[in-house]
Amino acid sequence: MTGRVFLFGDDIDTDQLAPGQYMSGGIEALAAHCLEGARADFPVSVKPGDVVVAGRNFGMGSSREQAAEALKHLGVAGVVAVSFAGIFYRNAINLGLPVMTAPDLAGIEDGEAATLDVDAGVLRLPDRARAVPLDPLPDNLKTLLADGGLVPHLKKRFAAEKEDNRS
Amino acid sequence: MMATTLAQKIIARAAGRETVKPGEVVTAAVDLAMIHDSGGPRRVEPILKDLGAGLFDRDKVVLISDHYVPGDTDEGARILALTRQWAKDRGVAFHDGQGICHVVLPEKGHLKPGMFVVGGDSHSPTGGAFGAYMFGVGATEMAGVLATGEIWIRVPGTILLEWTGRLGAGVTAKDMMLATCARLGMDGGQYQAVEYAGEAVRALSMQERMTLSNMAAELGAQAGLIAPDETTAQWLAGVGGDAGDWRGLVTDRDAPLLAQHVFDASALQPQAAAPHSPANAAPVGDAGRVAVDVAYIGACTGAKHEDLRAAAAILKGRTAAPGVELLVAPASKTDQDRAEAEGIMAVLEAAGARVLPNACGICAGYGAHRLGEDVTCISSTARNFKGRMGAASSKVWLASPYTVAASAVAGHLADPRDMLAETGA
Ligand code: SF4
Numbered sequence: 001m002t003g004r005v006f007l008f009g010d011d012i013d014t015d016q017l018a019p020g021q022y023m024s025g026g027i028e029a030l031a032a033h034c035l036e037g038a039r040a041d042f043p044v045s046v047k048p049g050d051v052v053v054a055g056r057n058f059g060m061g062s063s064r065e066q067a068a069e070a071l072k073h074l075g076v077a078g079v080v081a082v083s084f085a086g087i088f089y090r091n092a093i094n095l096g097l098p099v100m101t102a103p104d105l106a107g108i109e110d111g112e113a114a115t116l117d118v119d120a121g122v123l124r125l126p127d128r129a130r131a132v133p134l135d136p137l138p139d140n141l142k143t144l145l146a147d148g149g150l151v152p153h154l155k156k157r158f159a160a161e162k163e164d165n166r167s
Numbered sequence: 168m169m170a171t172t173l174a175q176k177i178i179a180r181a182a183g184r185e186t187v188k189p190g191e192v193v194t195a196a197v198d199l200a201m202i203h204d205s206g207g208p209r210r211v212e213p214i215l216k217d218l219g220a221g222l223f224d225r226d227k228v229v230l231i232s233d234h235y236v237p238g239d240t241d242e243g244a245r246i247l248a249l250t251r252q253w254a255k256d257r258g259v260a261f262h263d264g265q266g267i268c269h270v271v272l273p274e275k276g277h278l279k280p281g282m283f284v285v286g287g288d289s290h291s292p293t294g295g296a297f298g299a300y301m302f303g304v305g306a307t308e309m310a311g312v313l314a315t316g317e318i319w320i321r322v323p324g325t326i327l328l329e330w331t332g333r334l335g336a337g338v339t340a341k342d343m344m345l346a347t348c349a350r351l352g353m354d355g356g357q358y359q360a361v362e363y364a365g366e367a368v369r370a371l372s373m374q375e376r377m378t379l380s381n382m383a384a385e386l387g388a389q390a391g392l393i394a395p396d397e398t399t400a401q402w403l404a405g406v407g408g409d410a411g412d413w414r415g416l417v418t419d420r421d422a423p424l425l426a427q428h429v430f431d432a433s434a435l436q437p438q439a440a441a442p443h444s445p446a447n448a449a450p451v452g453d454a455g456r457v458a459v460d461v462a463y464i465g466a467c468t469g470a471k472h473e474d475l476r477a478a479a480a481i482l483k484g485r486t487a488a489p490g491v492e493l494l495v496a497p498a499s500k501t502d503q504d505r506a507e508a509e510g511i512m513a514v515l516e517a518a519g520a521r522v523l524p525n526a527c528g529i530c531a532g533y534g535a536h537r538l539g540e541d542v543t544c545i546s547s548t549a550r551n552f553k554g555r556m557g558a559a560s561s562k563v564w565l566a567s568p569y570t571v572a573a574s575a576v577a578g579h580l581a582d583p584r585d586m587l588a589e590t591g592a
Contacts, residue, residue, distance in 0.1 A: 060354055060387070063289055065305045086358025086389055087305070089321075094307050138192040140319055150311045154218050 002126060003049030003077055007110035008038055012054055014061035014088065018070050027066065027073050034070040048075030051114045051123065053105060055081065059088025068092040077116040080105065080123055080134060093141055096149030100134040108132065118145060170419035172325040173392050174360035177300040177416070181283035182320075189324040189359075189425070198282040199227050200312050203268045204246055205234035205531070206287040206305075208253035214310035223316030228259040229277050231268040236526035239535055266499025266525040269293035269381060269467040273373075274501055276408035280395035280416050285312050290467060290549065292361075292388065295380035296373060297403070298395035298416050300360075303384070323359040323389055324425030325418060330367035332433035337584040339477065340371060340378035341468060341547065341567040343430070345438035345448035348385050351428065353446050356388025359425055362418060363393050367432030373402040374471045381468045382549050385445045394418065437582055439545070440565040443553040451570055454580045461544040462487065462575035463556075464515075464568050465496035465523070466530040469547025472502040474568040479511040481572035481586050482518035488578030494536060496523040518575075529556045538563070545574045 016037045022030045035042040052071065058081040059067055068091045071079065078098030082105060092099040098118045108114075108125070115124040121136040137145070147153035169186055171179070179187045181195035202211065207230055215221070222228055232250055235243035254261035262271050269290055272278060280298030285291070287309045294301025304312070312318050328347060347355075361383045368379070376393050383391025393399075394417045400410035418424075440448040464470050464478050475497060487493040495515050497503035503525060506512045516522065529536050530548040538544055538557025544564070546556065551563035564580065573583035 057354055063303065063305055065307060085354070085387065087303075089358075090308065091305055094305075094311070140194060141192060144319075150307055151214060151217065154220070154311060154314060158218065158220065 001049035001077065002113055002115045003047060003051055005108055005110055005112050005114045006042055006046060006050060006052050007108065008035070008052060008054040008058070010055035011057050011060055012038060014059060014064055014067040017059065017067035018064055023064070023066065027069055030066055031070040031073040034074060043074070046074050046076065049077050050075070051077050051116050052079040053081070053108050054079065056083045058084050059092070060085035063087045063091070065091045065095060068095050068097050072097045078118065080116065093144055094150040096145060096147075096152070098145055100137065102132060102134045105132065118142065170422040172360070172418040172422045172424070173298070173362060173394055173416055174300060174323055174325055174390065175422075177281055177283055178320060178322055180281065181300075187322045189322050191322045192319055193322060194317050194319050195283055196317050197227070197285055197312055199229065199277060199284045200309065201229045201231065201268060201272055201284065201286040201288075201291070202309060203230070203234055203288060204232040204236070204250040206309070208250050209246055210306035211287075211310040211313060212253060214307060215314060218310070218314055220314035222257055222259070222313050225257060225259050227316070228257075228313065229272060230254050230259050230261045231265070231271050232263045233267045233271070234527045234531050234533060236264050237524045243533065264500070264525065266497070266502065267467045267527055269377070270471055270498040270502065273297055273377070274406055274499055276403070276406045279403070279409060279411050280399060280413040281411065285309065285318060290381050290384050292383040292391040293377050293381040293467060295383065295390050295392040296376040297399055298393065298413060300390050300392065302389045325360045325362050325422070326356065326388070326425050327418070327427040328361060328363050329427065329429045330363070330365040330432045331429060332431050333367055333370055334432045334435060337569050337587045338435050338437055339567040339569065340375040342435055342438045343367070343432070344379060344382035344385065345440050345445060345565060346430070346435060348382070348440070348445040349438075349448040351386055353385065353444065354387040356383060356386030357425075358387060358389050360390045360392055361386060361388040363391065368393060369396065372473060373398060374473045377471070378468045382445070385549060437567060437570045437584065439570060439580055440551060442551055442562040442564065445550065445565055448565070451566060451580055452582045454564075457564065457580045458543065459491060459545045459564070459574050459579060460542045461492045461494065461538060462571050463494050463529060463544055463546040463548065464571055465494065465498075465528055465546070466548035467498055468549040469568055469571075470496055470498040470502075472505045474498070474547060475502065475506045475511050475515065476509070478568040478572040479514040480590070481569055481576065481583055482520075483514050483590065485518060485576045485586070487519040487575040491575050491578055493518065493520045493575045494523055494529075495520045496528045497525055500525045532556055545571050545580065547571045
């Protein structure tokens, strides 16, 4: 699915991703304010398949899982950044939101068409016939993402184990 | 053989590998999982149900009630009831009302050098003081760990924090960490492993080391390790534990490090971190005359037996200034009992302290003593984020138990060394 790039800078924190004052309202309400502090157009205009591209230390701050959940809820195809804060990175993978790092994200433009290809480890920019190489994800994290996150992954694994026991 | 760090050694063993490299993602077997009443049963049980899963090994799960103890609100009472029922149903080790999880876990002999441990709390790096690789995870991940006994981990690089020299009188591990936060910033740990080393660290007691490891969380590190030594082994033997085969658990001399920072312990002054970040730390003497309404000696980083003893060294023969509310929440029942036996609790009470339950209390923002509007508090806790301990308008300064006690007596932020010198301690 091809979407568009939403460009952000360094140090986007979990309070911007999941603002504290909307935390009690459920993921719907929270997602409606996701990243609005950094750019007001984001929660209103982001569409499924769009890609968040950011600088260093994306997701810094608290351990709240809702920071990743809000992006997933909005249908974001994934986040590509120079680096991620550790707990956000874990939460994102466990909730099934692709998060990928890249050594060089220079030249990617806000609003341009983009497709995140997790398996191939590239961000495709079809308008310019360019593909930005991303650091490849290890196989076990790829599997987690492909299954939709930790809970669906474990469900699948347990079901398979049951099958094995039966046969 | 390849020279590796302490973190790599523990993770390699847990992952069933000869060696692991920083940046690599591996799946590791968990030796122990710790959960508490807030992030534990009430959050993980619905996920376990959804998965149709039981516990991977109930002997490797420890549940501790601390956040909602004593259950003085309807919500708290309900959560504690649910927690107690779960402990019974699932048959796990349960320490109920014994104190704060990070203090109770080692005190009850659950930790051992070299272990790979996850905790359902952000200050889980505390276990690193015992040479265990321990880190905090969210509820979804914890449910996965409880169901499977394993977790994925990106092998961290190691940031070595070396403290040369010795701390002066009235200067503590808390001051070391506040100064580190100021120098490296709240993301200085880069979600890698921090390791504390050097003469000043070796000289610290286990409880002081626990404060160093605990606040690795404030640096944004995943873990805060200290290589085990005789101090570790003796302490563990004292609680009926067993240090096992700890001698090889070190970072090899020529192991590649991510970074190394050197600090001089002998030049360190008592610190105070201004609201609302631990990274706002500076020598308390530089803070000016800041009046305080509440002095709080509490939390896993600030109310252990030795913290209480430090406060008593200041408060002996002194009282809190009029208008200052002095609150003491000993970190565990065991620590409080020891302090009681040594006359420390009597000193604190004579100084006007009100003694609160062995629990997180207002550090977690719970209970009847939450800070009110515009209150200024000096606190021995680890975090002073806006609104954490009560009203959003409250202001929290962080400091060591010495400094909190001295400020309670003075009625404003004060360097404890002047009072210590007067007492001749
Ligand atoms: S005392 Fe404070 S820092 Fe320690 S576990 Fe409780 S809430 Fe967390």
